[in-house]
Amino acid sequence: MSTARRLFTVDGEFRMHRAGYLQSPTLAFETWGELNAAKDNAVLIFSGLSPSAHVASSEGDPSPGWWQDMVGSGLPIDTDEYFVICVNSLGSCFGSTGPASIDPKTGDRYRLTFPVLTLEDVAESAKCVVDHLGIECLHTVVGCSMGGMSALALCVRHPHTVRRFVSISSSARALPFSIAVRSLQREMIRSDNKWKKGNYDPGDPPITGQRLARKLGMITYRSAEEWAQRFGRERATDPIRVDDQFAAEFSVESYLENHANKFSGAFDPNCYLYLSHASDLFDLAEYGGSLQSGFERLKLDRTLVIGVRTDILFPIVQQRELAEGIATVCTDTEFAELDCIRGHDSFLVDMDAFRPVICKFFESCC
Template sequence: MTEFIPPGTRWIDLPSPFPMKRGGELQGARIAYETWGTLNAARDNAVLVAPGLSPNAHMAANSANPDAGWWEPMVGPGKPIDTDRWYVVCTNPLGSCKGSTGPASIDPATGTPYRFSFPELSIEDGADAIAHVVRELGIGQLACLVGNSMGGMVALAMLIRHPGIARTHINISGAARALPWSIAIRSLQREAIRLDPNFNGGDYNDEHYPESGMRMARKLGVITYRSALEWDGRFGRVRLDSDRSDDEPFGLEFQVESYLEAHARRFVRQYDPNCYLYLSRSMDWFDLGDHCAQRGTDSRAHTRAGLAAIHIERALAIGAETDILFPLQQQQEIADGLREGGADAQCLPMPSPQGHDAFLVDFDRYGPAVRGFLDTL
């Protein structure tokens, strides 16, 4: 498989070797990033966005790449993250196939893709990599660290492992630990990929690609990214216009099935399966409480102690009331825990019907919330 790198991507080299939390190290690794706006003379107007699992670093159009980005309505002149005021950085996660070093990248020791020889990847490794990017860009302290979905986990790990790296934090549909429901869904996604005959223990190519496994994994993901409320309102029980073929009696019949199939097919050959496995598992392993001395049988208290160990000025946790993958209780947990650490922290529930993906589509709600927080800084 090849990597999928958008035009205009830039890179920062990581220290070599770059040690990994669970053992092993990377040589010659790098992080992909893009920027918008101008860093001021005081170097105190930087906002960094840590995205979820699948996005690249091209969050919005810029001079290097005029194509619309995945968060286009949120970033730019006069937009909620206003590039007339802020110097904005977006990074591609370590372990991805969209510019940063990951399992699809070439291992300099062998000249072939890492595949399963890539070291075990943790959320903390991604956090350390981004912290290095911040320092290399000459930013002493971020004005705000924004984390979306998996990026919310990365942001929290960054705050606890690199104290003082950010003054404030916006956590959008993120979590301080993986819940059993989310772990179960991601486990099924990984199993679907691994059981595809073409997966071949991670040694596949473009000709023999685990397409069925990736399709099933993506469909499972999309189902959890949205809510039952949206599925019902958007599709109902509407059937497809064409009749089923006699030789495919259990083929697609409802519009919702067709939507999932089309969505999955657009994704499968634009994302490397091994990268998907590594990043998915890194979320399952994550619990911010592992960074503090407090232990016990109460997992919530364990995580809460990790959040309370973070010391920042202000924080806003935003979540969708219909999110089943990173449910609202997790954003409330983040706000409560950061408040115990001394932050002025609030949780803002959003009545969005779009579930976990609401922050990618419900800009009428999420835009004013992000803008309102940043405007007070």
């Protein structure tokens, strides 16, 4: 497989936010475009929980990326103007060190000996890559979903490193509905006999638990309105297995089945548990004792908060809270409430809605 992935190894111990450290962790990243002489055109993208650093295709890796229509020459995040960086989150399994990696101290996989992961660790490790690239101040940091919280962690901890912030379908901290959903997804994986307290055979992972977790994920990533329009009560075209009266009967059940089949096996279960848990833990209010005190630590020139009305995982009320909070310290803050029907996933699938808003933000920066 052709890859544009570059690796950076942290020199020495990387201290984790909660406790413990990693010995010389590796960060996998990709870049697009050129860093200018002033080194002031760098855009750092933080992904959601599951994607790799492969945001878009490039000469080194022509396969389409997870935000293929958003990043590239002539696209909203225009690589003719900007130097774009994406780092695979620490704790993930696409090149960066995570629970599925070998612990150099033991020669075995970390598994559950990996220290508690927080989005602060994701932010700090990404900053190591930014430093390594010789960039002192980022033009903009963009964070999608969980990545919005990672981005916020970077902004609040290194306020002079980020000039602009684009938050996409994210929030300042998780609320109990999304905590409940993620906690249940983790329990599905942990309840699978094959999980074996994290010591599963990598060739025989807890695929049943992963499939269930992915289906619950899809239920919260999309919206009831979309599915009502798209599937209604349409029956699945695959014949119902006669020996199983509970097999998929409706189209929506086949759809979930197909998504679960595609995802399972593609993501390490322990990595999933750590990143999911990290999403629950992040809380901007830990910076000073309240959300407002957290907002007051930000030093942003400009902010764009984009949210989607049908998002149930990062609901619009939280996006408004984020926008209003940042607006108290950054007068140039715009809140774009999009009327997309495809819920939380809209930023990945409804380009017609997202393109103009993101395009306008970056164009007016030039």
